[in-house]
Amino acid sequence: MTDKILNTVIIGSGPAGYAAAIYTARANLNPVLVSGPEVGGQLTTTPEIGNWPGAKDNPSGFDLMQTMMEHAKQLGTEMLSDTVVKTSLKGEVKELTLASGKVLKTKSVIIGTGAKARYLGIDSEEQYKGKGVSACATCDGFFFRKKTVAVIGGGSAAFIEALFLTNMCEKVYLVHRREGFRAEKVLIDRFDEQVKLGKAEYVLNATVDTILGDGNSVTGVKLKQKDQFIELPLNGLFVAIGHVPATEPFPELEKDDQGYLKTGFGTETQTSIEGVFAAGDCCDPVYRQAITSAGQGCKAALDVEHFLM
Ligand SMILES: Cc1cc2nc3c(=O)[nH]c(=O)nc-3n(C[C@H](O)[C@H](O)[C@H](O)COP(=O)(O)OP(=O)(O)OC[C@H]3O[C@@H](n4cnc5c(N)ncnc54)[C@H](O)[C@@H]3O)c2cc1C
Known part of the structure; x- marks a missing residue:
């Protein structure tokens, strides 16, 4: 050879x-x-x-x-x-x-x-990959029809994933660690329209602490927002950080x-x-x-x- x-x-x-x-x-x-x-x-x-x-x-x-x-x-x-x-x-x-x-x-x-795909690198994420944690809405969004999901990220890719999911999910949270976004303005405007319709919601200045689940699937996420912890009940979580x-x-x-x-x-x-x-x-x-x-x-x-x- x-x-x-x-x-x-x-x-x-x-x-x-x-x-x-x-x-x-x-x-x-x-x-x-x-x-x-x-x-x-x-x-x-x-x-x-x-x-x-x-x-x-x-x-x-x-x-x-x-x-x-x-x-x-x-x-x-x-x-x-x-x-x-x-x-x-x-x-x-x-x-x-x-x-x-x-x-x-x-x-x-x-x-x-x-x-x-870049992931968050926390243990609970590893545990629920393929059981509610995904890095591809085009691939896995269909499994969350009429369900509640969160997208983690603040760039254009995160907004594209979130907008795609608003077409099929009951509710889409966009969770970002800062107040401002690196995404294209047109995408932010389109997501804002979904927020006005009640189909989407921002959760800002928040980072993921733990992905919650029952062992088989994701049930929510625990976020650290400023100095406090909050929990969102969810069926799926899409990581869109590059x-x-x-x-x-x-x-x-x-x-x-x-x-x-x-x-x-x-x-x-x-x-x-x-x-x-x-x-x-x-x-x-x-x-x-x-x-x-x-x-x-x-x-x-x-x-x-x-x-x-
Ligand atoms: C969880 C998950 C679910 C997905 N679901 C879907 C889906 O439902 N439908 C869909 O269409 N797409 C899906 N995707 C996306 C899809 O998997 C990718 O787009 C596709 O696999 C890319 O194919 P690829 O051949 O370019 O690279 P990859 O599939 O990433 O393969 C890369 C290959 O290169 C090899 N390699 C890397 N470095 C070296 C090296 N130095 N020397 C030799 N070999 C090397 C690796 O071993 C690997 O075999 C999903 C992705 C993920 C992560």
């Missing part, structure tokens, strides 16, 4: 990585996929996927990703249980150093290393101010270095869905095919 120059190496085993593997394998490129620290990616942590087209029985994230992995493997993708720790991407032959010490040499690379893209191993590539890889250099998925392509949440601060990541993985694979021709 060390001396051989591969056609393409895919970094990441989320929907972007597996979709890229399926397409490059079917194009006879003999892809090698490095799965990384979280085999199957972010979706494996969620008990139910209700928006993957065709999967109408709402499979668990783990089952869905297992099927994708088997599909990519069956087509001949070589899977490596390893993590890319260092890269040298300039020039015709790119070098990827893995945690095991192995070095892969390849003509092209598809990066699908994803992003991680995402961190997993792009540290790629210092040579151009990134935006949050660390997302920049693409669109020549083709839609090409990064700032020729022969290096990116797909999914590592280069997409906006859509962040399994289907959009898989779509970008497909595009990156097609771009690699053209590049190698």
